Amino acid sequence: EAQVTQNPRYLITVTGKKLTVTCSQNMNHEYMSWYRQDPGLGLRQIYYSMNVEVTDKGDVPEGYKVSRKEKRNFPLILESPSPNQTSLYFCASSLGGRSYNEQFFGPGTRLTVL
Amino acid sequence: TQLLEQSPQFLSIQEGENLTVYCNSSSVFSSLQWYRQEPGEGPVLLVTVVTGGEVKKLKRLTFQFGDARKDSSLHITAAQPGDTGLYLCAGGSNDYKLSFGAGTTVTVRA
16 A cells, blocks of 8 residues: 555654654655644645755754655654644655645654653 | 635535635745645645646535636535545645645534
């Protein structure tokens, strides 16, 4: 089954404790991205990757890191999480990355930073 | 400031009624997508429109892209409880950038 998987689905942590949210897709997509979803603000892009070893900042990259060492994986790293990073996070992938391409979203990771 | 404004923010209707959700911007978009998101899941693409004035139909859903490519609407005819969800519009402002609206939460009561 073609899908984007994220782990963990739920995470409660404390300020300053480094964490990684994993994302993997099995569709051989070149383009992957991370979004955060907050009430009233919609989906905002954090980082995106056009291909292996190619990453770039989205609209709200502060406090986040990413890496793209393999085509299928695109982990999101929070080196020192803060309460304002409490949010619902989505990983997405698409075949070409153009804005008219269909984006396939993972099920989401709900993060709470205390 | 949201690049794409969706209205209404919330919509609750009875099964069988019609509804329309709007997506507006002051910017011109090269493409416009509509996604539906159900609780506990990621958004799923419903449609992509790329031509000003374009109308697409998907069963009971009708999507329209404004002539000036700054706005779009989603109309659902004879809504069913299965149509309940968060509807998101997303505009492509260049080849690779996609901006999402805040969404419209639709509840269809049986």
